[in-house]
Amino acid sequence: MIEFKNVSKYYSEDCSALKEVTFSIKPKEFVSFVGRSGAGKTTLLRLLLKEENPSEGEILVDGKNIVTLKQKEIPIYRRKIGVVFQDFKLLPNKTAYENIAFAMEAAGRLEEEIAEDVPQILSLVELVDKGDNFPRQLSGGEKQRVAIGRALVHKPDILMADEPTGNLDPLHTWDIIRLLCRINELGTTVILATHDREIINALSKRVLSLDRGRLIRDEENGRYIV
Amino acid sequence: MFTSFKRILKWGITNFWRNGWLSTATVSIMVLTLLVITVLLMVNVVANAVLENLENKIDISVYFKLQTEEEQILNVKSELEKLQEVEVITYVSQNEALINFKEKHKDNPVLLQSLEELDINPLEASLNIKARETNQYASITQFLESVQFKDAIDKVNYLQNKEVIEKLSKIITDVKMGGLIITLLLTLIVFLVTFNAIRLAIYSSREEINVMRLVGASNWFIRGPFLIEGTLYGIIATIVTLIILYPTFYFLSPKISGFLPIGNVFSYFISNLLTFFLLLLVVGVVLGGFSSFIAVRKYLKQV
Numbered sequence: 386m387i388e389f390k391n392v393s394k395y396y397s398e399d400c401s402a403l404k405e406v407t408f409s410i411k412p413k414e415f416v417s418f419v420g421r422s423g424a425g426k427t428t429l430l431r432l433l434l435k436e437e438n439p440s441e442g443e444i445l446v447d448g449k450n451i452v453t454l455k456q457k458e459i460p461i462y463r464r465k466i467g468v469v470f471q472d473f474k475l476l477p478n479k480t481a482y483e484n485i486a487f488a489m490e491a492a493g494r495l496e497e498e499i500a501e502d503v504p505q506i507l508s509l510v511e512l513v514d515k516g517d518n519f520p521r522q523l524s525g526g527e528k529q530r531v532a533i534g535r536a537l538v539h540k541p542d543i544l545m546a547d548e549p550t551g552n553l554d555p556l557h558t559w560d561i562i563r564l565l566c567r568i569n570e571l572g573t574t575v576i577l578a579t580h581d582r583e584i585i586n587a588l589s590k591r592v593l594s595l596d597r598g599r600l601i602r603d604e605e606n607g608r609y610i611v
Numbered sequence: 612m613f614t615s616f617k618r619i620l621k622w623g624i625t626n627f628w629r630n631g632w633l634s635t636a637t638v639s640i641m642v643l644t645l646l647v648i649t650v651l652l653m654v655n656v657v658a659n660a661v662l663e664n665l666e667n668k669i670d671i672s673v674y675f676k677l678q679t680e681e682e683q684i685l686n687v688k689s690e691l692e693k694l695q696e697v698e699v700i701t702y703v704s705q706n707e708a709l710i711n712f713k714e715k716h717k718d719n720p721v722l723l724q725s726l727e728e729l730d731i732n733p734l735e736a737s738l739n740i741k742a743r744e745t746n747q748y749a750s751i752t753q754f755l756e757s758v759q760f761k762d763a764i765d766k767v768n769y770l771q772n773k774e775v776i777e778k779l780s781k782i783i784t785d786v787k788m789g790g791l792i793i794t795l796l797l798t799l800i801v802f803l804v805t806f807n808a809i810r811l812a813i814y815s816s817r818e819e820i821n822v823m824r825l826v827g828a829s830n831w832f833i834r835g836p837f838l839i840e841g842t843l844y845g846i847i848a849t850i851v852t853l854i855i856l857y858p859t860f861y862f863l864s865p866k867i868s869g870f871l872p873i874g875n876v877f878s879y880f881i882s883n884l885l886t887f888f889l890l891l892l893v894v895g896v897v898l899g900g901f902s903s904f905i906a907v908r909k910y911l912k913q914v
Binding site: 434436457460461462463464466468474475476477478487488490491492493495496535539 | 614615618625626629630818819821822823824825826827828829830832
């Protein structure tokens, strides 16, 4: 469903973030990208979200090259993907409920659907009683669960998580990882970028290792070796 | 489509309310802008009234020799009326001149008595001419000096008052020009201040705008609430401005009306209240909406 073909990204002549990266991800897979800071994990996810265009190569999602998407098609494409960031990126002036509902409102869904789905998502991320709280009134783990809820609510095909546990303590970290696994079991493709050795070793799922912009290893049931 | 619009409206109003302090600050700046604009407008109205009043006091008189027939004078009058520059001409006959003179000097018996002793009326008939513009008196005078009338005319008092009229004419033009420049300059400044205030308000939301984009919101869905907010700034600022102006003019009006030719400033304000409201509303809403539009655009650029 996702295919990177010889994708490179240069910011200037001697500063390249990705070099000729090629791989593919099947539907319903759980894939982790590992590597040190600066290895190119975030750039890869930014390309997939079409925040940036690659300097060379093609990125195919469901057989369509997203590099050539028109401006108007970008928001629609992004609704296929749920994103979770290290710094949560919640909307500060909206409550937990509204943050989750926003993704559906933006996609033009009906009020009845929103009223039905958002409480379900709130209970999936175990935040039923925090729906009316603003982000500043939530703990880090709770914020990240709201962010995951927002990423999931419009039932995306792909869930992308960029260092989702980077700002969390170990207890909350495992909450989030368990949640990602559950989401994957429910049928969503999950792409995780992390440099957390423990998580990778405990997951025993497919691991792609990046080093200085190059894909150096691609293993099923991989371990963290860099 | 309608659902989206409803949501945009809802979020515009909600954001305005939740950003309480930011909204208050922005509305305050806009209120100052609208106050400055209103004051400039009022000053212009008053200044124009003063200048008009002054202009109306300028005229020239043409005096005819004593033996000139009334018919000939009226002839000159109708000739003058054909000129574009002339606004109004009044004819003062010898008799009228005498009556005016007596009226003016009724407290001076010596002067009146010496007048009685004369056999004839020594006062000359005259034409009183008002031009449309103060700078047109010179050309009217020139016309009068043409050969056709020369014999009948004793003197034109423009030549005596030339310097004063020219000076006054220059002052009036200068004041009008200066007023226009100052008005435009101040308006530009307050516009820029408001524009920047709104830009800063939106600058603080740039991260939010980015998040909305990444979650798959279309540009209009992101931009909409900001436009609503900008418009709300305009509407509320207009209402606040009028609430401030009402008592200000009410208390100030009796104090300044004394030396103004325009009469009651407060009643002028009241009778033009709707015009003021609509004018400020248009300025406020356009300024708010336009500033928001420009400010958000910067953060909406996709790849």
